[in-house]
Amino acid sequence: MTTSSQTKSHRDKWSAVKRGFMGECPHCGEGRMFHAYLKVCDACPACGEELHHQRADDAPPYMTIFVVGHIIGAGILFMDEHDLGVPDWVQGCGWALLTLVLSLWLLPRMKGALIGLQWALRMHGFGVGEESAPALPATAASPT
Ligand SMILES: [Zn+2]
Numbered sequence: 567m568t569t570s571s572q573t574k575s576h577r578d579k580w581s582a583v584k585r586g587f588m589g590e591c592p593h594c595g596e597g598r599m600f601h602a603y604l605k606v607c608d609a610c611p612a613c614g615e616e617l618h619h620q621r622a623d624d625a626p627p628y629m630t631i632f633v634v635g636h637i638i639g640a641g642i643l644f645m646d647e648h649d650l651g652v653p654d655w656v657q658g659c660g661w662a663l664l665t666l667v668l669s670l671w672l673l674p675r676m677k678g679a680l681i682g683l684q685w686a687l688r689m690h691g692f693g694v695g696e697e698s699a700p701a702l703p704a705t706a707a708s709p710t
Contacts, residue, residue, distance in 0.1 A: 577685065577686040577687075579687070583682045584679075585682055586599060588675075591610035591617070593613055594610060597610035606622075617681065620681040620692075630669055631669075633672060634665060642657075
């Protein structure tokens with residue numbers, strides 16, 4: 567008898583996260599994951615891996631805010647502690663612009679990395695149809 571771990575192929579989590587971060591298919595690393603800024607392709611154009619199973623939801627914006635907030639917060643505290651002679655209005659505009667640019671740059675990368683992790687962990691339907699699971703007996707399938 568074969569177990570599910572014997573029939574499933576190994577999926578490297580870090581490789582999938584890295585490929586997703588780069589906006590590449592977590593399976594082959596050649597096809598693009600997004601067909602627009604945050605729109606995920608239904609399937610990889612290179613290998614055909616289905617990507618529509620992804621359920622990133624609110625996690626990418628949360629992770630982006632977490633990372634950007636720490637970078638910007640540390641920068642503002644550093645500038646506050648060390649008087650470098652930068653006028654307040656320049657700092658205000660600069661930090662706001664840097665926050666906007668960093669957030670827009672990081673958001674699709676965070677989403678791609680999360681989808682890569684979901685793919686590697688076979689979450690939300692990633693990996694369905696990969697194996698032919700034995701059908702449950704009729705008595706086990708119905709709770710009577
Ligand atoms: Zn692919």
